[in-house]
Amino acid sequence: MQRHAPGLPAAVPITALRRPGExxxxxxxxxRFTYDGSFDGLLTVVLACWEQRLWPEAIQPEGAAQGGLFAETQHIETDEERARRVWDGLLRHMPGEARTSLYKTFLSERPDRELLIFRYVQLAIEAGGQDISENFGNDTVRLVADINKQLFREKHRMEAFVRFEKSHDGLFHATVEPDFDVLPLIAEHFTKRYADQRWLIFDRRRGYGLYYDLQRTDILSFDAASDAPRSGSAVSAAVLDEREPLFQTLWQTYFDHVNIPERRNLKLHRRHMPKRYWRFLTEKQPRERRFEPIQNKNNAA
Incomplete structure (x- = not known):
């Protein structure tokens, strides 16, 4: 008898292609199912579908769900223990990298992400232990791979484009607004790189942030818009360290001096640094004083 992880159905051999609706x-x-919108909540729904042997027509966050004309919607309460059983059990059917790709798919915030994840998991179970992560002939597998490429690009850009400002109490804070919910993916990078200073990275679009206190990195949620940090350009001067304007000027000056006017290529520049990020970049803010090249060459006699 084939062993399988608790909470997961036994592998089912892949049969012929199913007809639409079969x-x-x-x-x-x-x-049809609703949940609280968390990843643990989604994993709890996945387990409930298997236990009840119900194929999900829809899995949507509570409050955003649209009921069917005749079908009833079932709300599934999040159970962290049951979610952990599913998450651990997935390793019986897919490698760790493929399992991580499902979490990244969830962070994409696509409207169909829940069904996409469920279909991927079901394909892996039906494969009987075979790795399906490179089966790009399947629409679901190919779409998950494409989403992960987009998440990787956004993660890389956030790691490069975050600009901190120092407040008077020594906290370095930055505001971002990524296309995807990538803060969980960049936490490790900034925790290792800035381990000697307190910092906060706030996602203004989603209303939460990462806070590092020299010991650990936690997630902070802001219940009211008034409690949330604003963008760097709107932060009161009274909040900033008195030397922060000087540091910003020095960074802008450095950026201007390393620029070579003769090699200016705005199209290439926007490709590597999309314009939607400029509002939070120090080097892209208006200059308080006009830039002038350094005169470091003596005139010939």
Whole structure:
């Protein structure tokens, strides 16, 4: 008898391609589900679908769900223990990298991310232990791979484009507004790189941030818009360290001096540094004084 992880159904051999609307053999009917919008909540829904043998027609966050004309919607409460069973059990059906790709798919915030993740997991279970992560002939696998490429690019850009400002109490803070929810993916990078200073990275679009206190990095949520940090250009001068304007001027001056006017290529520049990030970049803010090249060459006699 084939062993499988607790909470996960046994592997089902892949059969012929199913017709549109046809349910997999291990599901008796379909259903619609809502959850609290968390990743643990989604994993709890996945387990509930298997236990009830219901193929999900829709899995949506509570409050954003749209009910069907005849189908009833079932709300599934988040259970961290059950979610952990599913998360650990996935390693029986896919390598760790493929499992991580499902979490990144969740962070993409696509409207269909829940069903996409469920379909991917079901494909992996039906594969009977075979790795499906490179089966790009399948639409679901290919789409998950494409989403992960987009998340990787956004993560890389956030690691490069975050600009901190120092407040009078020694906290370095930065505001970002990424296209995807990538703060969980950049936490390790900034924790290692700036381990000797307190910092806060705030995602203004999603209303939460990462806070490092010299010991650990935690997630901070802001319940009210008035409690949330604003962008660097709107921060009161009274909040900033008195030397912060000088540091910003020095960084702008450095940026201007390393620029070579004769090699200016705005199209290439925007490709590597998209314009949507400029509002939070110190070097892209208006100059208080006009830049003039350094005169470091003596005139010939």
């Amino acid at each position: 349910l997999p053999p291990s599901f008796r009917s379909s259903g």
